[in-house]
Amino acid sequence: MRTFYGVALSSRLMLGTARFPSPAILQQAIRVAATEVATVSLRRESGGDRSGQAFWSIIRDLGVRVLPNTAGCRSVKEAVTTAHMAREVFGTKWIKLEVIGEDDTLQPDVFALVEAARVLTADGFEVFPYTTEDLVVAGKLVDAGCQVLMPWGSPIGSGRGLNNVFGLKALRAHFPGVPLVIDAGIGVPSHAAHAMELGFDAVLINTAIARARDPIGMAEAFSAAVEAGMMAHAAGPMEPRDMAEPSTPVIGKALLT
Amino acid sequence: MKIIVNGDAREVKEPTLDAALEELGFGNRVVATALNGEFVSASARPSTSLEHGDRLEVLAPMQGG
Numbered sequence: 406m407r408t409f410y411g412v413a414l415s416s417r418l419m420l421g422t423a424r425f426p427s428p429a430i431l432q433q434a435i436r437v438a439a440t441e442v443a444t445v446s447l448r449r450e451s452g453g454d455r456s457g458q459a460f461w462s463i464i465r466d467l468g469v470r471v472l473p474n475t476a477g478c479r480s481v482k483e484a485v486t487t488a489h490m491a492r493e494v495f496g497t498k499w500i501k502l503e504v505i506g507e508d509d510t511l512q513p514d515v516f517a518l519v520e521a522a523r524v525l526t527a528d529g530f531e532v533f534p535y536t537t538e539d540l541v542v543a544g545k546l547v548d549a550g551c552q553v554l555m556p557w558g559s560p561i562g563s564g565r566g567l568n569n570v571f572g573l574k575a576l577r578a579h580f581p582g583v584p585l586v587i588d589a590g591i592g593v594p595s596h597a598a599h600a601m602e603l604g605f606d607a608v609l610i611n612t613a614i615a616r617a618r619d620p621i622g623m624a625e626a627f628s629a630a631v632e633a634g635m636m637a638h639a640a641g642p643m644e645p646r647d648m649a650e651p652s653t654p655v656i657g658k659a660l661l662t
Numbered sequence: 663m664k665i666i667v668n669g670d671a672r673e674v675k676e677p678t679l680d681a682a683l684e685e686l687g688f689g690n691r692v693v694a695t696a697l698n699g700e701f702v703s704a705s706a707r708p709s710t711s712l713e714h715g716d717r718l719e720v721l722a723p724m725q726g727g
Contacts, residue, residue: 421727429726446726447694449668449719451688457722461692464723474726482699490694490721561727610707611727 407606409442409553409584410499410531412470416441417471418597418631421611422591425620428463434614434624435467442503444609446476447491459492469636472533474501479514482520488530500525501555501588503535511561511589515542519549526550535588538572540579547583554580555588555609558600562612564592567599577604592625594630601634602642632638663714680707681722694721 412650419442426429435443437545442463449458460494464471472597478484481504488500504521506514513535522532526549534546538556555617556576567573568590577585587600588609604629610627618624669687676682679695679702682701691716695702702710712718 421725422727423727425725444726446724447721448724449722450691450722451668451687455691458691459671460725461723475725486696486699486701489703490696493703494721494723496693573698609727643700 407584409533409586414441416628416631417601417607417635418628419444419609420447420614420624421606421609422460422464423611423631424615426615428460430620431615432463432467433621435469437621438614438624438628440624440628441470442607443467444611445495446474447487447494449661450525462466463464463606470499470619472496472499472547473497473500474535475503478503479505481515481517481524485524488525489528492530498531499527499533500530501533501535508544509560513557514538514607515539518542519545520523522546522551533586538569538576540576543580543583547580552583553586553592555586556591558587558596558608559590561589562565563590565602566592566596566611570599570603573605574603594626597627598630598637600635602633602637606657607631663712664714665714665718666714667718668720674712676692677711678708679712682712682718683707686720690722692723694712695719696721 416439418438418440421444422441424465442571453526465477473495475484475487478487484504502518520532522534525532527619532551533550559568584606586607587605591597591610592613600608614620614623674685675684675720698717
């Protein structure tokens with residue numbers, strides 16, 4: 406049984422909590438998808454504003470496991486400090502480590518990512534690094550102590566699906582023992598099913614559900630797709646071929662010309 | 663003394679971080695703090711003194727992807 410830092414998850418659909426039309430819709434989306442992991446963040450709050458407190462109370466009531474992120478951090482120091490603040494507020498060792506290196510693609514700065522992962526692991530954190538499909542970087546993250554990797558499908562919020570299927574398949578094949586979560590870029594349920602069919606262990610979805618016309622319906626659709634993809638992987642998909650091959654037996658065919 | 667709280671200049675009377683948070687309206691809130699870019703845990707706030715010009719970040723739970 407695959408575990409994420411020792412935690413077994415029956416739902417492999419992790420959900421981002423941002424950009425939903427309302428807290429009530431977020432709550433219902435988490436419920437219908439039976440999501441067990443929700444990502445959260447930390448932002449400035451003024452003395453008179455209680456929106457963050459209200460949000461935290463909703464998430465606590467749902468009983469999901471929270472995965473705080475370091476979204477928007479651009480340096481090792483910023484990410485490490487944010488992780489410490491998140492650990493105290495959310496009471497978890499889990500941290501979704503993001504160190505952004507490029508504005509147009511929100512591509513991770515993989516050099517800073519590896520360094521921050523090393524610092525945080527040594528400090529007792531359980532790091533979920535947001536990374537690319539690069540095999541060498543993945544190896545360095547594992548060496549740094551990461552027991553889960555979160556490769557992107559495509560740029561955050563782009564909805565382009567799995568941009569580099571070859572690279573992602575290679576990553577899966579090179580790290581058979583490491584739980585891999587596709588984070589970022591999933592646009593529709595078929596993308597999520599594809600990721601699971603390739604043998605990825607979970608997907609993290611935010612914008613594709615939150616910005617759908619009906620986020621609750623879309624959460625249900627993603628949940629079914631993740632389940633279908635996981636079942637398909639377990640059942641062993643056929644290998645694609647370049648040429649046609651008749652499925653009906655040719656032997657015994659009548660000669661009618 | 664004048665300090666910078668979440669990017670805004672604020673006047674505080676209290677000399678320690680825990681008391682200043684009360685004064686700024688963050689009492690009983692679930693927040694994390696950083697002073698001049700360094701994390702200050704909740705348990706260290708009573709023994710953390712503030713100085714004129716300090717930069718204080720007060721962060722609360724928020725939606726995230």
